[in-house]
Amino acid sequence: MAIDILLILLGIALAWLTLRDVFDTVVVPGGARGSLQVTRRVGTLLLYVWKAVRGRRRGITFSFAPLVLVSSFVIWMSLLSLAFGLMIYGVRMDFKPPMTSFGDSVYQAGGALLTIGLSSHFPQGVARWIVVAAGFCGLAVMTMAVTYLLEVQSSISRRDIGIIKLNTSAGNPPSAITLLERFAALRQRNALHEVLEEGRNWCATMRQSHSAHPSLIYFQSMATGAGWPAALGAILDVGLFAQHLIDDDRLYGPAVLLGEEGNRMARELAALVGVDRTDANTDPAELQDVVDRLASSGYPVRADPDFKTMVRQRAEYMTCVAALADHLGKPATPLASTN
Numbered sequence: 001m002a003i004d005i006l007l008i009l010l011g012i013a014l015a016w017l018t019l020r021d022v023f024d025t026v027v028v029p030g031g032a033r034g035s036l037q038v039t040r041r042v043g044t045l046l047l048y049v050w051k052a053v054r055g056r057r058r059g060i061t062f063s064f065a066p067l068v069l070v071s072s073f074v075i076w077m078s079l080l081s082l083a084f085g086l087m088i089y090g091v092r093m094d095f096k097p098p099m100t101s102f103g104d105s106v107y108q109a110g111g112a113l114l115t116i117g118l119s120s121h122f123p124q125g126v127a128r129w130i131v132v133a134a135g136f137c138g139l140a141v142m143t144m145a146v147t148y149l150l151e152v153q154s155s156i157s158r159r160d161i162g163i164i165k166l167n168t169s170a171g172n173p174p175s176a177i178t179l180l181e182r183f184a185a186l187r188q189r190n191a192l193h194e195v196l197e198e199g200r201n202w203c204a205t206m207r208q209s210h211s212a213h214p215s216l217i218y219f220q221s222m223a224t225g226a227g228w229p230a231a232l233g234a235i236l237d238v239g240l241f242a243q244h245l246i247d248d249d250r251l252y253g254p255a256v257l258l259g260e261e262g263n264r265m266a267r268e269l270a271a272l273v274g275v276d277r278t279d280a281n282t283d284p285a286e287l288q289d290v291v292d293r294l295a296s297s298g299y300p301v302r303a304d305p306d307f308k309t310m311v312r313q314r315a316e317y318m319t320c321v322a323a324l325a326d327h328l329g330k331p332a333t334p335l336a337s338t339n
Contacts, residue, residue, distance in 0.1 A: 011086030065218035084109035094127035113138030155209040162202040173226035176237030184297035196254035199235040207265035229325035233333025247300040266320035280318035
């Protein structure tokens with residue numbers, strides 16, 4: 001009798017920990033805070049294996065993030081089957097005919113979780129409520145899985161639209177100077193204010209969604225080329241040039257706000273995946289080349305730009321951006337691309 005009660009309590013504890021992990025990961029913003037943290041542990045393990053097999057520089061593939069997500073739900077359902085199997089085995093005499101093995105109990109729990117009920121054992125007494133609870137939990141987890149997949153697709157779509165638009169005008173990998181020269185060639189220099197505002201909105205949207213659900217960091221799309229770290233670096237470079245090099249007061253405020261939003265986003269996402277900052281030194285000679293190219297494109301250039309401040313500010317965000325790009329096996333953002 002004491003062993004049966006212990007099995008029931010152990011099953012309740014395991015079910016509670018699993019359901020809390022599912023809820024924290026799928027519903028609560030900011031990732032799992034429970035003891036299990038299945039998604040984070042699976043992602044860490046698979047990332048290590050992925051890079052060991054493919055090589056660090058080749059990075060992850062498009063199937064990596066979906067594999068982590070599917071594996072997490074499989075593990076959650078397996079843990080719940082084990083948890084309710086323990087409870088059912090603790091009340092095995094309440095079934096007709098009685099459960100004869102722990103394997104039969106786990107099979108009964110799995111059938112209840114999947115709401116298919118294939119077992120020939122009919123529950124009575126307390127066992128009925130355990131089977132009903134198992135069915136309710138299984139239905140809840142599967143519902144959250146579908147909801148989470150829809151949320152992932154929506155967040156990725158919002159992120160990738162901005163990247164695709166940037167790559168069209170800034171090259172691949174995207175470069176700020178390439179974008180500015182392209183706008184000048186198309187006589188769209190007056191649209192830079194809108195670009196800075198849209199870039200800030202993109203950074204804020206992505207920071208909110210990716211901080212709430214860190215697994216989004218690893219999702220990639222075929223059409224995004226160099227990926228979101230390179231896009232982030234390029235749009236922050238645009239803001240840096242607008243703030244320090246282009247002599248247009250209308251751009252100064254939006255450029256500063258973009259820099260603050262993007263810098264915060266880079267720091268938070270780098271901290272979420274636990275990457276160390278990477279050295280990202282900027283050569284002042286490259287900045288001078290940028291100044292010359294802006295002037296030749298017809299932009300009003302400031303007479304005496306502060307390259308020292310620009311080097312320091314660019315290092316603040318590029319150390320995080322470069323670390324994220326390296327973590328994902330993606331190219332870094334070039335300062336003065338020839339594309």
